[in-house]
Amino acid sequence: MNIDIFLQNLKKHGIENEIPNISEVNARFLRDLIKIQKTQNMLEIGTANWYSAINFALELKNTWGKLTTIEFSKLSYDSALENFKTAWVSENIHAINGNALDIIPALEEKYDFVFIDGMKRRTKDFLELVWNKVSDGGIIIVDDVIKFKEKMIWFWEYLEDNKIQYNIIPIDKDDGIVMIIK
Numbered sequence: 001m002n003i004d005i006f007l008q009n010l011k012k013h014g015i016e017n018e019i020p021n022i023s024e025v026n027a028r029f030l031r032d033l034i035k036i037q038k039t040q041n042m043l044e045i046g047t048a049n050w051y052s053a054i055n056f057a058l059e060l061k062n063t064w065g066k067l068t069t070i071e072f073s074k075l076s077y078d079s080a081l082e083n084f085k086t087a088w089v090s091e092n093i094h095a096i097n098g099n100a101l102d103i104i105p106a107l108e109e110k111y112d113f114v115f116i117d118g119m120k121r122r123t124k125d126f127l128e129l130v131w132n133k134v135s136d137g138g139i140i141i142v143d144d145v146i147k148f149k150e151k152m153i154w155f156w157e158y159l160e161d162n163k164i165q166y167n168i169i170p171i172d173k174d175d176g177i178v179m180i181i182k
């Protein structure tokens, strides 16, 4: 199997079925971050059909790292279980079917890279819950911060109130990400 074609098809399937996957440009950028950081332990909030998760896991194979990814839709979770088996990344993905708001407090590990891509209105809650689980110098990326800016009012307030430094990166023509280095 050609993994690039597999990912292109998965992305195409996402577009056809209106699944809000990260763009191919964003996937490339985030994979490069994993490569540069030599990420060991990554957490993703919002798996959907695993397009981002498989991209991350493929890169994490090279850094000997692993990904924990959380998705609360049983339908999305089940529909894509085959995808990650097909992409030969099952060994370095730990997939959890549940609400990240309940799951994160129970996570006992530290993460050096967190990708927040769940329900936009809860972005502040995800960040607040995950903060103490991110190692010093760790990377936190929040997706869709331009397109859904107004759904994230509490997130922007939280950054302001806690004097958290961040960069907004307009990653592609469609949208941008926030990058926080803890």
Ligand SMILES: C[S@@+](CC[C@H](N)C(=O)[O-])C[C@H]1O[C@@H](n2cnc3c(N)ncnc32)[C@H](O)[C@@H]1O
Pocket (backbone or CB within 6 Å): 020, 021, 022, 045, 046, 047, 048, 049, 050, 051, 052, 053, 070, 071, 072, 073, 076, 098, 099, 100, 101, 117, 118, 119, 122
């Ligand atoms: C934007 S999509 C994720 C896209 C995926 N990261 C990708 O790029 O391929 C958001 C996903 O987050 C899930 N989600 C939203 N809120 C969640 C929560 N509180 N806990 C777990 N999953 C959540 C939704 O069901 C949806 O599948």
